[in-house]
Amino acid sequence: MSIFKKIFSKSRSQEDGIFFDSIQKILGFPPISIQFYKKAFTHRSSNRLDENGHPINYERLEFLGDAMLSAVIAAHLFNKAPAGDEGYLTKMRSKIVSREHLNDLGKDLNLVQFIESKVPLQHFGENIHGNIFESLIGAIYLDRGYSYCEKFIQNSVISPYVDITRLEGKVISYKSLVIEWCQKEKKIFHYDIFEDNGIGGERLFGVKLSIDDKVVARARATSKKKAEEKASQRAYFAFQEKMDKK
Known part of the structure; x- marks a missing residue:
């Protein structure tokens, strides 16, 4: 059950407080604007609009998060594999940010618990896990800037999962x-x-x-x-x- 549904009967301040604490545990640092993170878990089926009539959902944040993740991983590989040419670096980055790996990262953090949607969770495909993982990264960037975004990716992706020697032998397709x-x-x-x-x-x-x-x-x-x-x-x-x- 979505965390939004669990706390639906509570006041707005209680709701924000519970969500804030949950997100802080995942990030490892406190958010500044909780609204970015709420948007990161809002599915388009919610049919929400802002004051300008623009849709409120995670899809634009997913686009931004994908770009930020790619940039941070690229910088890491550039520094850690000084002998790697462009083709090698591109191939290694693709292995790290593969859809399968991103889905696993989203599952590990149990991000689907936060989704606000009118569609039952069992109707979502596997890619929902990776999509909201990327949207979370987009929210971090807008909320705390590049350094915190890099810190989160380092702690949640690079440190626990990126072993260049092991990745060299991994087949993604x-x-x-x-x-x-x-x-x-x-x-x-x-x-x-x-x-x-x-x-x-x-x-x-x-x-x-x-x-x-x-x-x-x-x-x-x-x-x-x-x-x-x-x-x-x-x-x-x-x-x-x-x-x-x-």
Whole structure:
């Protein structure tokens, strides 16, 4: 249940106080303007408008937070990997700010407890966790400035999770690896996608990955993207020795 709903019957000052304390525990420092953080957890389904008729929701803050997170991570990698060229730094940053990782960060902080929405939480997709994590960073920047934004990212992302040596071996997209290898080796590849209702009528998508007119992997998943990634992962492990020599 959203923290807003839990304290709905309380006075405005009590509500703000409980929310303030909860946010302060997550940030590690006190907010100045609690309104930035309330906006960071307001879903567009709330249909709220400001005095100028502009929507009040977290989407613009998410955009800002994404940019701030990328900048702080880029600066960290620039300093910690002095031998890395632009391609290396870009690839490492992508691994740190991948959607999967951001979703995990949002889950770790249990940020969904703060969401104000007219849509039941169970109807949100996985990306809601990463989206509001980014919107929280945007709120920090507007509220306390760059230094506090950097401090939060350092404490919640970089210190506990960023190990450059370990990240070098992390794969964020098997499909990208397969495509890159095929293109380099001048191999013809294609993904054949078909709808598969599966057991019990569940809507699934099947994928056959062919390389040089030979089917090398098959997979099923609840979306085309997931099915392609799963098939690519199986192909990668089948050709790992050859691909790792690229």
